[in-house]
Amino acid sequence: MITFQSLQNPRTYAILGTGALGGFYGARLQQAGIEVHFLLRSDYEQVRQQGLTLESPDGNVTLPQVYAYRNVCDMPPCDVVIVALKTTQNHLLPDLLPPVLKDNGVVLVLQNGLGIEVEVAKIVGSDRVVGGLCFLCSNKIAPGHIRHLDYKQITLGDYGIETNGESYSPCGVTERMQQIATDFERAGIPIDCAEDLFIARWKKLVWNIPFNGLSVVLNATTHEMMADDQTRTLAEKLMEEVVLGAAACVRAIDPSSTRAVPPHFIQTMLEYTAKMTPYRTSMKLDYDDRRPLETEAILGNPLRMAKQAGVELPRIEMLYQQLKFLGARNQV
């Protein structure tokens, strides 16, 4: 295990992107007595004056006063900077991250997809990045008003240090991950600490690629997709390609590695999806609200990594191509 410098105690947090996800976790952290600074765009005036409101099955809460900012240059440097924007906004990160990150702080990437930590590492250094995978159903229903529906847990994984140009080497459960976990658990968010962020991200893609992608192309909820034999079979085939892609990428780095998405994981995910409350995926919500789709982070990056590792994933590629067409037309 690599040893990184500990984070300061108590830790301060910055939330870049106070939407359904950033607003939820940020509000919970502040509610637990942790100092949180929120970056906002369109909701800035509302939140500065009225604070944040959170509806949740765990209990509703109003935070009448929050530290709200429109510009990172006005924010104090923080110990943990949470990237909670959509990945389609990541071209802004080179400007957003440096001013708000403390010298010994870390960036916590709470975004979907693969390869985002690589981009963040280029900005802040590879030793200052932690990844997080959120399992959360939450919507922003009005400015500063978040409705939490279901789930909330996060899987944390340390990005480690890039060595010989290779990224995502497994680096175990680091102390700084545990410190962040402590803060979130204090805020009532269950945390799973993964020893291997790369595999954790591919595992999440096993679900995200088929169900986010097909929900847009087929205009369907998770329930409708699972109820149709053809679509369930297609989802399973797509999942098999994700597992294949993960294996190829791991093999390309180290042919003797045993890192892998476990084979039974596909069936686990299918059973879990069959049982879950029918809902619109995050990509479908983006599509229906005419926001840009996270096609590159969720499908494009894994596809390109797999291709570089020498494996073609024809169904994922086809889904990517369909989403690129539908996403572009949706923005006209």
Next chain:
Amino acid sequence: MITFQSLQNPRTYAILGTGALGGFYGARLQQAGIEVHFLLRSDYEQVRQQGLTLESPDGNVTLPQVYAYRNVCDMPPCDVVIVALKTTQNHLLPDLLPPVLKDNGVVLVLQNGLGIEVEVAKIVGSDRVVGGLCFLCSNKIAPGHIRHLDYKQITLGDYGIETNGESYSPCGVTERMQQIATDFERAGIPIDCAEDLFIARWKKLVWNIPFNGLSVVLNATTHEMMADDQTRTLAEKLMEEVVLGAAACVRAIDPSSTRAVPPHFIQTMLEYTAKMTPYRTSMKLDYDDRRPLETEAILGNPLRMAKQAGVELPRIEMLYQQLKFLGARNQV
């Protein structure tokens, strides 16, 4: 070349399915002085009383009197029985064909897809089937009222005789094909006589599978699909799989065969599509009008034949699965 018995001269025609396609060709044949008998369902009363109307860039025509029938048992047995139904109605053929087919007559299958002749051969005998591939843009805009937009040519191919359980052996340009060609050409329809119906059908699938399928999944015209780089690439990949499927099926019958879709055919089809008037494909018209989709004839049958020949076509399979989902939901 196999020699079949000549058809009688002059020949009488039955049209099973007097819609955009059957109505168009039937009206043109009757206009040329050929005896044509039309089977109708919902439009029967209208056509019996008012005849058929055809709008066309080649000239509008009204046929105030046509032989119209609601039941095949009332029709005289004909020399050429044209199947112009949608393939989704083909479960009716065992009842429709025998009463209307003369002892020495042939069935001319003017439908999309693959494997339809095999089904027809089971009903009337494999030596009594000719296939035809129509290149036609035509709509039925009201009962007995057809609007012809563009194209009209037909590629004819004789089905031959099933030997040792094998179907679609190439059997050259037979006399009966030439007789049918003479009638159509007299009616102003250009005819191309193919020596190999199987390859002719796969060639048509090179266009039909990507553009019919994607037009429904992406809700797009041919023009929109060709204007988008991702979709154009996807169409090309799908075309490559069609060519692969054809090759595998030919190889499975005769490993030494040189029958094939020529390699340059994909580029020819892409260029042709880029230049054509933007239009909604037949499957998209069916989808928009909430009719059943011809998914099995156009994608399911070729997929199953290719699978039996030992080749997987992942993109076509995925398109098939997506169309099955969308088609089923469209019928609710």
